[in-house]
Amino acid sequence: xxxxxxxxxxxxxxxxxxxxxxxxxxxxxxxxxxxxxxxxxxxxxxxxxxxxxxxxxxxxxxxxxxxxxxxxxxxxxxxxxxxxxxxxxxxxxxxxxxxxxxxxxxxxxxxxxxxxxxxxxxxxxxxxxxxxxxxxxxxxxxxxxxxxxxxxxxxxxxxxxxxxxxxxxxxxxxxxxxxxxxxxxxxxxxxxxxxxxxxxxxxxxxxxxxxxxxxxxxxxxxxxxxxxxxxxxxxxxxxxxxxxxxxxxxxxxxxxxxxxxxxxxxxxxxxxxxxxxxxxxxxxxxxxxxxxxxxxxxxxxxxxxxxxxxxxxxxxxxxxxxxxxxxxxxxxxxxxxxxxxxxxxxxxxxxxxxxxxxxxxxxxxxxxxxxxxx
Amino acid sequence: xxxxxxxxxxxxxxxxxxxxxxxxxxxxxxxxxxxxxxxxxxxxxxxxxxxxxxxxxxxxxxxxxxxxxxxxxxxxxxxxxxxxxxxxxxxxxxxxxxxxxxxxxxxxxxxxxxxxxxxxxxxxxxxxxxxxxxxxxxxxxxxxxxxxxxxxxxxxxxxxxxxxxxxxxxxxxxxxxxxxxxxxxxxxxxxxxxxxxxxxxxxxxxxxxxxxxxxxxxxxxxxxxxxxxxxxxxxxxxxxxxxxxxxxxxxxxxxxxxxxxxxxxxxxxxxxxxxxxxxxxxxxxxxxxxxxxxxxxxxxxxxxxxxxxxxxxxxxxxxxxxxxxxxxxxxxxxxxxxxxxxxxxxxxxxxxxxxxxxxxxxxxxxxxxxxxxxxxxxxxxxxxxxxxxxxxxxxxxxxxxxxxxxxxxxxxxxxxxxxxxxxxxxxxxxxxxxxxxxx
Numbered sequence: 001x002x003x004x005x006x007x008x009x010x011x012x013x014x015x016x017x018x019x020x021x022x023x024x025x026x027x028x029x030x031x032x033x034x035x036x037x038x039x040x041x042x043x044x045x046x047x048x049x050x051x052x053x054x055x056x057x058x059x060x061x062x063x064x065x066x067x068x069x070x071x072x073x074x075x076x077x078x079x080x081x082x083x084x085x086x087x088x089x090x091x092x093x094x095x096x097x098x099x100x101x102x103x104x105x106x107x108x109x110x111x112x113x114x115x116x117x118x119x120x121x122x123x124x125x126x127x128x129x130x131x132x133x134x135x136x137x138x139x140x141x142x143x144x145x146x147x148x149x150x151x152x153x154x155x156x157x158x159x160x161x162x163x164x165x166x167x168x169x170x171x172x173x174x175x176x177x178x179x180x181x182x183x184x185x186x187x188x189x190x191x192x193x194x195x196x197x198x199x200x201x202x203x204x205x206x207x208x209x210x211x212x213x214x215x216x217x218x219x220x221x222x223x224x225x226x227x228x229x230x231x232x233x234x235x236x237x238x239x240x241x242x243x244x245x246x247x248x249x250x251x252x253x254x255x256x257x258x259x260x261x262x263x264x265x266x267x268x269x270x271x272x273x274x275x276x277x278x279x280x281x282x283x284x285x286x287x288x289x290x291x292x293x294x295x296x297x298x299x300x301x302x303x304x305x306x307x308x309x310x311x312x313x314x315x316x317x318x319x320x321x322x323x324x325x326x327x328x329x330x331x332x333x334x335x336x337x338x339x340x341x342x343x344x345x346x347x348x349x350x351x352x353x354x355x356x357x358x359x360x361x362x363x364x365x366x367x368x369x370x371x372x373x374x
Numbered sequence: 375x376x377x378x379x380x381x382x383x384x385x386x387x388x389x390x391x392x393x394x395x396x397x398x399x400x401x402x403x404x405x406x407x408x409x410x411x412x413x414x415x416x417x418x419x420x421x422x423x424x425x426x427x428x429x430x431x432x433x434x435x436x437x438x439x440x441x442x443x444x445x446x447x448x449x450x451x452x453x454x455x456x457x458x459x460x461x462x463x464x465x466x467x468x469x470x471x472x473x474x475x476x477x478x479x480x481x482x483x484x485x486x487x488x489x490x491x492x493x494x495x496x497x498x499x500x501x502x503x504x505x506x507x508x509x510x511x512x513x514x515x516x517x518x519x520x521x522x523x524x525x526x527x528x529x530x531x532x533x534x535x536x537x538x539x540x541x542x543x544x545x546x547x548x549x550x551x552x553x554x555x556x557x558x559x560x561x562x563x564x565x566x567x568x569x570x571x572x573x574x575x576x577x578x579x580x581x582x583x584x585x586x587x588x589x590x591x592x593x594x595x596x597x598x599x600x601x602x603x604x605x606x607x608x609x610x611x612x613x614x615x616x617x618x619x620x621x622x623x624x625x626x627x628x629x630x631x632x633x634x635x636x637x638x639x640x641x642x643x644x645x646x647x648x649x650x651x652x653x654x655x656x657x658x659x660x661x662x663x664x665x666x667x668x669x670x671x672x673x674x675x676x677x678x679x680x681x682x683x684x685x686x687x688x689x690x691x692x693x694x695x696x697x698x699x700x701x702x703x704x705x706x707x708x709x710x711x712x713x714x715x716x717x718x719x720x721x722x723x724x725x726x727x728x729x730x731x732x733x734x735x736x737x738x739x740x741x742x743x744x745x746x747x748x749x750x751x752x753x754x755x756x757x758x759x760x761x762x763x764x765x766x767x768x769x770x771x772x773x774x775x776x777x778x779x780x781x782x783x784x785x786x787x788x789x790x791x792x793x794x795x796x797x798x799x800x801x802x803x804x805x806x807x808x809x810x811x812x813x
Contacts (some may be wrong), residue, residue: 221657256584
């Protein structure tokens with residue numbers, strides 16, 4: 001993995017244990033976020049994207065969750081080894097979270113100003129008038145009009161979009177290096193969403209790393225430098241935004257994109273598939289599934305498309321991922337973590353990638369909303 | 375379906391708009407619908423104001439047709455849906471269903487209306503009694519409407535569950551055993567079980583995402599086609615409406631500002647608000663999103679909506695006075711200045727004790743030109759800037775209001791027919807000297 005990355009996650013596994021049943025909510029996820037970079041984690045509800053975020057700084061409720069494996073490294077420090085006290089310093093100081101629902105993160109009995117001041121005094125060495133001044137400045141930075149006047153108002157006096165801005169101001173109080181935003185615009189109107197996208201985009205410009213979770217590919221297109229597509233607790237495709245959107249290589253990514261295009265391409269009204277706990281998690285819903293898809297932990301990442309992928313394939317000594325276990329354990333064994341790659345056997349040796357790529361309809365200009373062009 | 379034998383397909387729309395015509399009146403006709411909520415104060419609950427949640431809304435839905443009602447939160451779209459069904463009693467206007475005023479229906483007729491017009495709500499988790507099996511929940515409306523025979527009910531329930539993509543065994547399970555998408559299928563099954571002519575679906579897919587959202591929309595489309603049932607779809611997401619509906623009505627602050635066929639309204643929006651709404655949705659083209667900015671961000675209070683066109687305080691296409699001829703960008707910055715001061719959305723650094731600031735700095739902060747080429751306007755802007763510097767925002771706002779009066783504030787625009795859509799904007803008023811919306 002890129003040594004200089006701000007955040008790097010290796011083979012993270014978080015399982016949920018309930019009633020004697022274990023759900024592999026996050027099952028072998030690896031990625032990195034650099035300074036000033038916006039990485040989007042996209043997937044449907046239940047894909048494990050929120051649990052991934054909450055596992056980074058250990059805020060996922062344990063139990064029922066248990067982080068059973070993997071390593072999270074932030075600015076050279078291995079978070080997964082830290083004790084709770086040290087971890088709490090990192091959380092808030094260096095890594096801040098913003099959630100979907102601002103009502104949940106703001107306390108209704110304190111004024112918004114008090115809440116920003118509280119965050120400042122906890123994480124920085126200022127108090128009193130200086131903290132208040134800094135709080136007003138923060139509120140103004142996130143676009144609260146008349147921040148000085150509104151400092152003494154309570155969260156309920158703010159609109160949903162303004163409340164989310166306050167939550168962002170609280171998150172920014174300690175000037176974090178990494179902001180983890182879990183569906184930050186999902187509960188606000190589109191006109192407000194546009195402002196929040198601009199606001200968080202400015203932060204990234206200034207060097208803050210951004211891990212942005214969303215289910216909406218439209219938001220991904222607007223904010224991401226790189227994208228990670230999640231399904232069933234695993235990352236199934238990753239790469240630079242332009243490449244993934246232009247030629248989605250994993251059948252799941254293709255299905256997800258298609259669902260934003262037509263009035264349901266699927267004529268099968270049946271409920272969605274059960275997700276298996278090994279191999280390719282999408283195989284039950286995949287039109288191209290072959291027996292090899294069930295092998296191992298997860299198919300290795302192979303480069304998608306690209307003129308030079310033959311060379312890459314030639315030096316892979318591991319064959320089609322049926323070597324059970326070990327190939328799946330190292331997700332990045334086959335494609336560099338920054339390039340466009342899919343965890344799908346069809347992009348590996350011995351298969352014709354053309355079979356799945358025939359369904360790859362890009363999301364960019366010109367491809368948008370052309371129904372029936374297959 | 376019931377007694378209607380005509381092929382209620384997409385093609386049977388009455389004259390574009392579907393307003394009430396003599397004979398083939400559409401299935402649902404809504405005229406000047408008003409639902410106001412009183413704002414009361416004190417022990418005697420004296421009325422001190424009214425929230426005009428729905429304020430004079432008219433539209434029609436034909437048999438088998440899908441009409442989308444789109445707008446931001448608080449615009450009154452859900453209240454409209456509930457008022458159409460008389461779940462919320464409207465305070466004015468009329469709802470006619472199959473030629474008869476719903477308000478006048480009583481007894482068996484009212485029951486028949488309740489059977490023929492069904493509601494699907496946004497959150498499937500709140501739509502079911504957790505103690506009832508799915509079979510009981512879906513069969514309940516049948517029992518309520520007089521089907522006594524449990525065997526018969528069961529037969530119909532199983533059939534309808536299979537039609538929405540669930541198995542017969544689902545009937546004996548409880549709602550919590552199902553996922554969100556499955557629950558919404560059950561909600562659709564329950565709406566369908568009485569063989570309705572109209573389904574009012576309030577954000578039916580907002581709690582769902584990705585493929586499940588697409589599946590449920592697909593199911594609704596299939597249901598609509600197979601049972602030729604009309605759908606009034608309420609949504610905040612223009613893309614959902616685009617994918618599902620034949621026609622769309624766009625709401626802002628209790629009013630419909632534009633309505634017409636999907637491809638016209640969403641393809642070439644005629645109203646500046648429709649355009650703002652559309653352009654605020656990020657494009658699927660990576661890196662291609664540039665978002666428009668309204669003059670001011672805040673949506674006004676529906677208890678005290680702005681005069682004239684309700685969108686004028688935010689409208690980037692605000693019409694300048696006849697005698698003011700300024701480049702578009704300059705006019706926009708001045709209009710933006712006025713409403714920023716009026717609603718208190720002052721830019722960085724202006725609000726916190728700006729008394730020592732120079733007006734030049736303020737000018738820059740508001741994005742105003744160095745000097746405005748129009749003498750009168752320039753004088754007003756300079757005056758207003760001084761007032762802002764002195765902290766007297768009210769005076770600043772008065773000065774600007776007097777110097778740049780706009781027809782958008784003075785008069786309420788009439789709905790004008792523009793290329794097959796109906797738009798409520800002064801830009802299409804022949805009496806107003808302003809061109810139509812340009813890109």
